[in-house]
Amino acid sequence: MMRTRQHQWRCSDVTFHCPNQGLCEQWITVINEQLSLLTNRPKSLLVYINPYGGKQRGKRIYEQKVAPLFHRACISADVIVTEHANHARDHLKTEASLEKYDGVVCVGGDGMFSEILHGLVTRVQTDHGVDQNQPDAELVPCSLRIGIIPAGSTDCICFATVGVNDPVTSALHIIIGDSQPVDVCSVHHKDIFLRYSVSLLGYGFYGDLLTDSERKRWLGPARYDLSGLKTFLSHNYYEGTISFLPAEDAVGSPRDKLQCRSGCHVCQHKLSSKDKQWDISEREKPDKDGSGWNVMRGKFIAINAANMSCACPRSPKGLSPSAHLADGTLDLILVRKCSRLDFFRHLLRHINTDDQFDHSFVEVHRVRMFHFQPLYQESISLDDLNETPKKTGCSPMCPAPTACSYNTIYSSWTCDGEILPHAAIQVSVQCQLIRLFARGIEEQ
Numbered sequence: 001m002m003r004t005r006q007h008q009w010r011c012s013d014v015t016f017h018c019p020n021q022g023l024c025e026q027w028i029t030v031i032n033e034q035l036s037l038l039t040n041r042p043k044s045l046l047v048y049i050n051p052y053g054g055k056q057r058g059k060r061i062y063e064q065k066v067a068p069l070f071h072r073a074c075i076s077a078d079v080i081v082t083e084h085a086n087h088a089r090d091h092l093k094t095e096a097s098l099e100k101y102d103g104v105v106c107v108g109g110d111g112m113f114s115e116i117l118h119g120l121v122t123r124v125q126t127d128h129g130v131d132q133n134q135p136d137a138e139l140v141p142c143s144l145r146i147g148i149i150p151a152g153s154t155d156c157i158c159f160a161t162v163g164v165n166d167p168v169t170s171a172l173h174i175i176i177g178d179s180q181p182v183d184v185c186s187v188h189h190k191d192i193f194l195r196y197s198v199s200l201l202g203y204g205f206y207g208d209l210l211t212d213s214e215r216k217r218w219l220g221p222a223r224y225d226l227s228g229l230k231t232f233l234s235h236n237y238y239e240g241t242i243s244f245l246p247a248e249d250a251v252g253s254p255r256d257k258l259q260c261r262s263g264c265h266v267c268q269h270k271l272s273s274k275d276k277q278w279d280i281s282e283r284e285k286p287d288k289d290g291s292g293w294n295v296m297r298g299k300f301i302a303i304n305a306a307n308m309s310c311a312c313p314r315s316p317k318g319l320s321p322s323a324h325l326a327d328g329t330l331d332l333i334l335v336r337k338c339s340r341l342d343f344f345r346h347l348l349r350h351i352n353t354d355d356q357f358d359h360s361f362v363e364v365h366r367v368r369m370f371h372f373q374p375l376y377q378e379s380i381s382l383d384d385l386n387e388t389p390k391k392t393g394c395s396p397m398c399p400a401p402t403a404c405s406y407n408t409i410y411s412s413w414t415c416d417g418e419i420l421p422h423a424a425i426q427v428s429v430q431c432q433l434i435r436l437f438a439r440g441i442e443e444q
């Protein structure tokens with residue numbers, strides 16, 4: 001293995017010259033013995049390929065770039081090409097014989113990763129009798145590591161944990177058995193489990209952008225740019241109340257320059273003090289009068305909860321450049337109502353070196369839990385939604401019935417690129433619930 005440019009790895013050959021055949025065979029035996037002692041390396045993998053992710057190249061990428069490397073590394077792989085959405089999730093949840101494998105690999109984008117995440121985490125909780133509907137349940141970590149071969153549209157989870165979206169690099173991280181713990185957020189609505197998230201939970205701008213982009217799937221990855229422009233031009237804001245529990249005991253803060261890198265001290269500190277932290281979070285459970293909780297009501301263009309930097313090729317520093325992969329916190333970014341020009345300036349700072357939090361209308365908090373409640377009760381059932389909202393669909397609090405269409409008073413949450421069915425949600429971070437075949441981004 002050798003490093004090339006920008007976090008990208010390639011295979012390299014090393015040739016040993018040997019004076020005689022006997023010695024050569026001895027070398028081979030010893031090398032194989034030493035390799036078999038490396039217990040971190042997976043020997044057997046379960047691979048799911050989404051043939052329709054990104055530019056629909058998942059199958060080819062796996063067959064041409066990844067399978068030959070697994071073969072050379074003596075890794076056996078059972079491959080499932082998915083036939084429909086949720087195929088991988090449901091297979092993992094109930095059918096897959098997980099005891100046969102050292103890891104699960106997903107070939108696709110963030111949506112496909114999300115399927116694997118839900119399948120695995122749900123399977124482990126079911127096996128251990130943990131009720132996922134309980135927002136304060138202590139979830140059982142997954143022992144199987146997950147590998148991501150990027151073949152999607154954004155591939156933010158791969159980019160933010162490896163530093164590059166490159167199938168060969170990801171395959172090499174899997175082969176050498178790297179391990180990167182990652183926090184997982186659990187999302188509930190009124191004590192009913194909705195979803196898990198590892199990258200972005202976004203309401204307002206990113207929720208609207210994603211909702212619109214789903215109608216343009218045929219465009220491939222370019223759908224996000226078109227929907228981004230459209231959402232930017234519509235310039236909506238949404239009213240609601242956001243309550244959050246600040247991570248006061250956390251080592252870092254969102255505006256320090258301590259970026260999460262391989263062997264991150266902030267995340268390691270979290271690891272060594274994990275038991276202590278559990279006590280603290282026990283004490284700080286929402287005790288209804290809200291001690292320790294901050295409550296803010298306002299008009300927001302965007303509410304973004306970043307559990308990791310959300311770096312991706314579109315924004316190499318990401319939504320929250322100093323967010324950590326495994327510190328048990330997420331960065332809550334509130335963008336209040338502002339002019340189009342100001343919001344554009346803020347967006348632009350995701351792709352240049354200026355600080356995107358240095359605006360009067362933007363604030364950022366490092367938190368362990370948060371709740372969101374839209375201003376108007378969600379009296380309109382999602383099933384009833386149609387183009388012309390019925391009069392009865394308006395809550396009595398709604399100021400002007402004409403303005404009371406679902407589309408303008410509510411946004412939706414995007415959760416790692418999937419739309420949530422409710423706007424009122426409760427979120428809490430589950431520290432280091434999963435591990436990836438990665439090592440974090442290496443310092444250059």
Ligand SMILES: CCCCCCCCCCCCC/C=C/[C@@H](O)[C@H](COP(=O)(O)O)NC(=O)CCCCCCCCCCCCCCC
Nearest residue numbers: 109110111152153154155156200224228232315347416417
């Ligand atoms: C002026 C340029 C502003 C660029 C701002 C870029 C910010 C990008 C932050 C992206 C965070 C991504 C977080 C991860 C999301 C993914 O999980 C999720 C699913 O991925 P999958 O399709 O692989 O399954 N992907 C997404 O939600 C897509 C996010 C795409 C963001 C594109 C933003 C484009 C904004 C364009 C604004 C245009 C303003 C133009 C004014 C003239």
Ligand SMILES: Nc1ncnc2c1ncn2[C@@H]1O[C@H](COP(=O)(O)OP(=O)(O)O)[C@@H](O)[C@H]1O
Nearest residue numbers: 053054082083084085108109110111112152153
């Ligand atoms: N065989 C399939 N047919 C249709 N949809 C699928 C299939 N396999 C997975 N999916 C779904 O496709 C969606 C997008 O997948 P993803 O790999 O994230 O690509 P992209 O990055 O382009 O969005 C996910 O929601 C996933 O559940």
Ligand SMILES: [Ca+2]
Nearest residue numbers: 183307324329
């Ligand atoms: Ca985190």
